[in-house]
Structures are given as C-alpha cells and as structure tokens.
C-alpha cells in the first residue's frame with residue numbers, strides 16, 4: 001500500500017468528524033456513509049487529497065434524504081407529467097407539513113371518538129361542486145375508474161365509443177384498466193363518429209354503465225360527431241364521465257375543456273377526475289355524483305386499497321379552500337406581464353455577458369388537458385447547448401429546445417422564482 005492510500009481516513013473516522021454531525025442527524029448515517037465511501041474512492045484514485053475527504057463529502061452531500069429535487073419548470077407545459085404535474089400552492093404545502101406528524105385525520109378532538117376520515121377535504125370538495133350529491137377521493141383518476149368498474153359493472157358491460165379508447169402515457173390504457181376488473185368492454189361507433197343510436201343499440205340487460213372518456217391528450221378534427229352528455233344520460237343506464245383534468249367549473253380560457261359541474265348538470269351519474277392536473281392539487285382521483293352510487297363506491301372492499309393518505313387529504317383541502325393555485329395563476333397570467341418578466345431577465349443576463357434574448361413563445365396546458373390549446377407566452381432564449389447544463393445545475397432548470405435555441409418559457413415559472421432562475425443561468429455561464 002502506498003503512503004497516500006494509507007493516509008486516507010477510515011470510514012468511521014470520517015463519519016465521526018464533527019463537521020458531518022449535522023448531516024448525519026438530518027440525512028441518516030447510511031446515506032452519509034455512501035457519500036463518504038465515494039469520496040474515499042476518489043482519494044484512492046488520486047482525484048482528491050486524502051486530507052480533503054471530509055470537504056469532498058460536505059460538497060457532495062444531498063440536501064435531503066430523498067433523490068427527488070425541486071426543479072424549475074421552464075418548459076412552457078403547465079401540467080408536466082414528468083415533472084410531477086401540478087406544483088402545490090404554498091397553502092397546500094403548509095397543510096402537508098402540518099399533517100406529517102400525528103393529526104386528527106380520522107379523530108374528533110371534541111368528543112375523543114373516531115371520526116370520518118378526511119371529512120374536511122370531502123366537505124371542501126362537496127362545497128366546490130354543489131351539483132354533486134356526494135363525493136369520494138381515491139389515489140388517482142385511474143383508481144376512480146377502477147372503482148366505478150368494480151362496483152357498477154362486475155361481470156357486465158361498459159359501453160364506450162371507439163373514439164374514446166384512450167392511452168394516457170407510459171403505455172397506460174384506460175380500456176385495459178377497465179378490462180382488468182373482469183368487466184367487458186362494449187365498443188361502439190367509429191374513431192371519428194359515434195351516434196346516440198350506436199350507444200342505444202348496445203345497451204341491454206348486461207350493461208353496467210356508459211362511459212365517456214375525455215380525449216385529454218389528442219384531438220380528432222374534421223368529420224367528427226359524438227352525442228352530448230345529456231343525450232347519453234337519457235339512455236336509462238348510469239353515465240360515468242371521465243373529464244380527466246379536474247376542472248370543477250367551466251374555465252374562460254379553456255372553453256373546450258369539460259368540467260364536473262357541467263357534466264353533472266347534463267345528467268352524469270358519476271364524474272371522475274385527477275387532482276393534480278388543472279385542479280392544481282395533489283395526485284388524487286375525484287369521484288362526484290349521485291349519493292347512492294358514491295356510497296356504494298365507498299363501501300366496496302377495494303376502496304380501502306385505493307384510499308388516500310393524510311398528506312393528500314391535507315393538500316387537497318388546502319388546494320380547494322386556499323388562494324389560487326400555481327396552475328390557475330399560470331393559466332390566468334397576462335402575456336404582457338410575461339413579456340415584461342422575460343425582458344427584465346434577458347436584460348440582466350445580457351448585462352452579465354450572456355447570449356440571451358426575450359422572445360415570444362407558446363405555452364400549453366400539457367397532458368393534463370386542453371389538447372391543441374396554445375397559450376401566448378414569453379421566454380428567455382439561450383444557446384441550445386446550455387440545456388444540459390441547466391438541467392443538471394442548482395437548481396435544475398428544464399427548458400425546451402426549439403429552432404436551435406434553448407427557450408426558458410416563463411408561463412409555468414412562479415414569478416417569485418425569477419431570481420433563482422437568473423442565478424441558475426448565471427451559474428452555467
């Protein structure tokens with residue numbers, strides 16, 4: 001063994017260094033040990049001096065005992081599935097933090113008895129959609145659909161249009177999910193046109209329900225036709241409408257996007273939706289509709305397997321009761337304001353010698369809904385080769401590369417993050 005290698009401090013000695021004590025307390029010994037072993041390896045291969053091991057560990061330590069890192073979403077896609085969909089509002093994040101310890105999620109502090117689980121979140125959802133007879137919350141929209149199929153169509157048929165056999169992403173297909181419950185799919189109509197009589201002809205004693213699925217990530221245009229929800233609701237069997245995005249009421253910027261209130265008023269027996277798309281909350285599946293059906297859903301044995309935890313309930317309630325969500329604000333913000341922010345950012349980057357410019361851009365809602373809708377936006381344009389450094393920087397910034405430039409679209413960026421964004425860019429310069 002060479003002298004240099006013998007001089008490398010032993011793992012236990014490094015872990016006992018007082019400078020690492022806060023990290024051991026915060027992150028746990030095992031995680032810090034992995035970083036120590038990696039630093040010792042670098043010292044062994046001559047990458048760093050043996051005396052520099054502790055410093056190298058301090059530099060390499062992660063901020064948290066989780067590999068998930070906060071990312072600035074400058075893609076211009078408001079609800080980006082790969083970036084965790086909707087960012088929570090500060091109110092929702094604070095509610096989650098409060099609920100992390102012991103909390104009265106299923107307990108009445110006044111009488112000391114067991115209480116209805118998540119009653120605050122359920123009451124907030126019911127109040128937000130007065131047209132719903134009752135509401136229930138499960139793990140995600142896929143779970144909501146699963147529960148509908150298990151309760152309303154065991155061994156029976158689900159009638160749906162061939163134009164609504166949707167694949168959401170990562171190979172997840174709604175028809176396959178439904179069929180996995182043992183329900184049979186009764187496809188009607190064609191890809192582009194399905195008529196009321198197609199549904200009516202398919203309905204019989206074996207029908208569990210008619211399902212309408214919002215084509216939330218594609219558009220079929222041209223020679224198309226599909227009956228209204230109100231017509232489908234009049235066929236004498238329950239109509240379940242999967243609206244996808246979780247809009248509770250119509251949104252002025254997204255006239256083509258379905259919402260829960262409108263579907264219920266049209267006669268839907270149940271509406272299912274995601275919590276983490278346009279609603280702007282945590283991952284959750286919302287079920288809204290006829291009180292007797294919701295009660296049956298809640299009582300099915302599988303409901304327990306699909307239920308949400310206290311953190312989700314806390315975030316959902318605060319999303320519904322709190323100030324406008326980041327997604328709602330990103331949808332509403334005026335393009336003039338985005339232009340001004342882009343000018344300001346680009347100006348200060350140019351002053352620092354960066355090849356930057358403010359440019360017009362087009363943002364999108366994303367896989368969460370409103371396919372084909374372009375939202376006017378503004379971006380800071382940088383050389384395309386900066387994109388990888390920005391993604392792996394601190395904090396990571398994800399933009400999009402378009403026509404040889406890396407665009408940092410500001411519509412999905414919280415205005416209070418503009419300074420962090422500028423500093424992240426300057427660190428890459």
Ligand SMILES: *Cc1c(COP(=O)(O)O)cnc(C)c1O
Pocket residue numbers: 140141142143168174213214215216217242243244245273274275284285367368
């Ligand atoms: C996103 C989406 C789903 C899946 O929702 P999750 O909450 O991700 O399970 C189902 N149906 C539609 C129409 C969707 O847009």
